[in-house]
Amino acid sequence: MLPIPVGTTATVDVVVAEAHTVDFDEMGRVHPVYATYTMARHFEEAGRKLLVPRLEPGEAGIGTSVSVEHLAPSWVGDELRVTARCVEVRGGRLTCECRATDSFGRDLGHGTTVQAVLPAEVVEARVSEEARLSRRRTSEPTGTRPPATADVQPASGRAGSAENIVTRSSPPQEARSSPEAAHSGERNPAFMASADSNTSSASRK
Numbered sequence: 210m211l212p213i214p215v216g217t218t219a220t221v222d223v224v225v226a227e228a229h230t231v232d233f234d235e236m237g238r239v240h241p242v243y244a245t246y247t248m249a250r251h252f253e254e255a256g257r258k259l260l261v262p263r264l265e266p267g268e269a270g271i272g273t274s275v276s277v278e279h280l281a282p283s284w285v286g287d288e289l290r291v292t293a294r295c296v297e298v299r300g301g302r303l304t305c306e307c308r309a310t311d312s313f314g315r316d317l318g319h320g321t322t323v324q325a326v327l328p329a330e331v332v333e334a335r336v337s338e339e340a341r342l343s344r345r346r347t348s349e350p351t352g353t354r355p356p357a358t359a360d361v362q363p364a365s366g367r368a369g370s371a372e373n374i375v376t377r378s379s380p381p382q383e384a385r386s387s388p389e390a391a392h393s394g395e396r397n398p399a400f401m402a403s404a405d406s407n408t409s410s411a412s413r414k
Contacts, residue, residue, distance in 0.1 A: 210260075210263055210264060210265060210268060210298075210301070210303075210326045211263040211264075211265060212263075212298075213259070213260075213263050213295050213298050213303060214295070215295055215296060215297070215298075216294060216295065217259060217294070217295040218259065218292055218293065218294045218295070219255050219256070219258040219259035219292070219293050220255060220258075220290055220291065220292050220293075221251055221254050221255045221258060221290075221291045222288070222289070222290055222291075223251055223288070223289040223290075223291060224286065224287070224288055224289075225243050225283055225284060225285050225286060225287045225288075225289065226285060227285055229243050229244060229247045229285075230242055230243065230244055230247075230285065231244040231245075232244075240282075241284065241285065242282040242283060242284055243282065243283040243284070243287070243289070243317070245277055245279040245318075248277050248279060248291075248309055248317070248318050248320075249275050249277045249320070251289075251291040251309065252275055252277060252291060252293065252305075252307035252309075252320055252321075252322050253272050253275055253322055254291070255291045255292060255293035255305070255307055255322075256272075256293040256303070256305040256307065256322035256324060257270065257272070257324065258293070259293050259295060259303070259305060260303050260324055260326075264326065267328060267329050267330075268326055268327070268328065268329060269326070269327060269328070269329040269331075269332040269333075270303070270324045270325065270326050270327075271324065271325055271327065271332050271335075272322065272323070272324050273302070273323050273324065273325050274321070274322065274323035275320065275321070275322045275323075276320040276321050276322075277318055277319075277320040278318055278319055278320055279317070279318045280316055280317055280318050280319070281315055281316070281317050281318075282317075283311050283317055287311055287312070288311065288312045289309055289310065289311050289312075289317065290309070290310055290311075291307065291308070291309045292307065292308050292309075292310075293305040293306070293307045293322065294306045294307075294308075296321075301325060301326045301327070302323055302324065302325050302326070303323070303324045303326070304321060304322070304323050305321065305322045305323075305324075306319070306320075306321055307319060307320050307321060307322055
């Protein structure tokens with residue numbers, strides 16, 4: 210990523226349309242005004258507009274966080290300006306302070322976005338069709354397919370570089386239950402999978 214000085218800005222100009230108003234999938238149309246989730250989308254777009262020209266060959270940016278505080282309504286036909294301003298670049302992450310105003314000078318909302326800069330091939334792998342299909346394989350019942358464990362290893366050691374996810378299949382059930390495995394000093398993959406499951410359940414509580 211090329212240097213991005215603090216204070217660098219990018220803007221997105223918006224004319225509020227019907228598609229930008231509050232309309233939920235299950236509850237339907239709620240208010241005929243600019244939706245908070247649409248503001249979040251435009252915050253992300255402005256932040257990305259700031260980042261993309263500073264990416265170097267082989268890099269890609271992906272959003273990791275967005276926050277919005279919606280302060281005032283705007284209606285269909287209103288002209289808005291969304292501004293993203295760089296406030297920090299650290300560890301391969303760009304943090305932007307975002308603000309939306311209308312043509313009357315009213316402050317409609319503010320918030321932040323965070324984007325991570327990673328090797329392009331890592332981003333592609335995470336959002337690929339293969340990644341989507343792998344969810345089914347990892348969710349199959351035990352016995353149908355051996356559970357997979359993941360080793361997380363640093364990629365290149367470069368700031369902002371992604372982690373390589375290396376997936377391997379656990380040994381067959383017979384090997385896990387053999388006396389030799391019990392005394393070999395190796396951790397039992399079946400126990401590890403159970404412990405991971407318990408830890409995940411506890412974290413959700």
